[in-house]
Amino acid sequence: MLTDKRKYCIVAPLSALSIRTRLYKLANFLHYQKQCEISHVGWERVENESVEVNLDFSIKKRIILRGGGYGGSKIKLYYILWMLKVFLYSFKIKKSDIIWALGFESAFPLLLMSKLKGYKIIFDDADRFSMLFAFPRPIKKLLQYLEEFTSKNVYIHIVPGKERYDFYSPKIHELKNMPSRRVINKAKENYNDSDYIKNKLVINVNGWLGEGRGMHVILQIAKVLKEDVSIILVGKIDCEAALELSKMENVQYLGEVSNDKALETYLASDFVFTYYDPQHEINKYAESNKWGDAIKLGVGIIVNEEVLTANYLNKANVTISVPYDDVLQLTDRLSDIVNNNKKREYKSNIQSLSNKYGDFEEQLSKII
Known part of the structure; x- marks a missing residue:
């Protein structure tokens, strides 16, 4: 089990935690129940969208990518850029930090440095990346392999349901999308x-x-x-x-x-x-x-x-x-x-x- 006194860094490709229900619930859980220090490394997709309007406590925030919105022909390129930016950011992570990585696009680029530095990654796979876009078959197969590799090498792999996965990983834990008490x-x-x-x-x-x-x-x-x-x-x-x-x-x-x-x-x-x-x-x-x-x-x-x-x-x-x-x-x-x-x-x-x-x-x- 993880000690609650550590810092939680949520690496998520979105502007604000409070606009994603799953992360809004997580932030409240960590702050009120675990009394942890929280930071967010994010991607501000729309200008001025990174303000946490629905959280009644402060968190540290670092935006490492801006622009791109939520769709369009260039969105895949932005995801590649996000993965590169996350990898570069991983050099700054301390061994004592716990990283909550939303999506494969966040967890995978953090994985290599975690083996060198020793920080723990909780891979929150809310939407399986290989299913999000219509990738060419060879690329999809590669992504599926890397998803399985990531799942088996992170500290914990959290999923809302197991139906999306055609492989077994001892790191998988199911966290159903229930509301916060x-x-x-x-x-x-x-x-x-x-x-x-x-x-x-x-x-x-x-x-x-x-x-x-x-x-x-x-x-x-x-x-x-x-x-x-x-x-x-x-x-x-x-x-x-x-x-x-x-x-x-x-x-x-x-x-x-x-x-x-x-x-x-x-x-x-x-x-x-x-x-x-x-x-x-x-x-x-x-x-x-x-x-x-x-x-x-x-x-x-x-x-x-x-x-x-x-x-x-x-x-x-x-x-x-x-x-x-x-x-x-x-x-x-x-x-x-x-x-x-x-x-x-x-x-x-x-x-x-x-x-x-x-x-x-x-x-x-x-x-x-």
């Missing part, structure tokens, strides 16, 4: 039922509101079932369908909010919408934070059936699962729930599932 309690304390839209069925749509997240589907649902279904919409609008959705009368759009405010909206919801475009390989192995939020806050889950990692949710009968583009079938399933008052069945099943999983802090405490 502290944030759940804060959300419940601040919850005011009168602040939220109401209807026979309320669907929560939150996170990245982009084309690859089924916005065209939920838009049609909002139109066809507008008399019975209302939507709480939270997050960054990033496509025309989401923009149109936000302007509808049966939709309450709250914009981008903190993690505890996002969790608060679950208390006013019956289902959470989690769609992932199956054209992208990584999406078939999604490990959504929204699933853990729903499990711990008693909300049913809407997920497209192509998502293989949702199998345990389907078996627990807590999901509405239909093909990604089958709006008609989803409409029928939601209408059936409304007309036959089946919301209680889902809430009962979700409670049974909740009892099987510890919250974020409980899981992480067993690992580090």
Whole structure:
């Protein structure tokens, strides 16, 4: 086990810890529960985005790469540059530091120097890198080999689920994307039922509101079932369908909010919408934070059936699962729930599932 008095350096290819739910929960855990000193070595993808607006404590921050945004033709080149910058930064790391590396693109360039200097790497593999892009087959095979090599040579390899991996590594530990106990309690304390839209069925749509997240589907649902279904919409609008959705009368759009405010909206919801475009390989192995939020806050889950990692949710009968583009079938399933008052069945099943999983802090405490 690691001693808590050491410094934790989170090396992550993003602007701020608080804009990535998994790292937001980690930072709060390390600060409040472990009372550790935290620093972030990051990549400011958008100008002035590195400000930690949602953390109520200070962390040391060092930006080693700027620009590139979150997509576009040059993004792969920026990832290569990120790996080079991380390797160069590794010369400055002290033996006593504990490095929390988000993604293969952070862990692999840190690995060689860790063997020379002796610092420990916790490889947090939230999204398997070899699945993120459509790499040519030889490059993908090389990346998969290097991912396995990295997994077996770091101190700990943390994954949200094991379905993405076709190899065995004794260093792998599963950390399901459950919410933080502290944030759940804060959300419940601040919850005011009168602040939220109401209807026979309320669907929560939150996170990245982009084309690859089924916005065209939920838009049609909002139109066809507008008399019975209302939507709480939270997050960054990033496509025309989401923009149109936000302007509808049966939709309450709250914009981008903190993690505890996002969790608060679950208390006013019956289902959470989690769609992932199956054209992208990584999406078939999604490990959504929204699933853990729903499990711990008693909300049913809407997920497209192509998502293989949702199998345990389907078996627990807590999901509405239909093909990604089958709006008609989803409409029928939601209408059936409304007309036959089946919301209680889902809430009962979700409670049974909740009892099987510890919250974020409980899981992480067993690992580090």
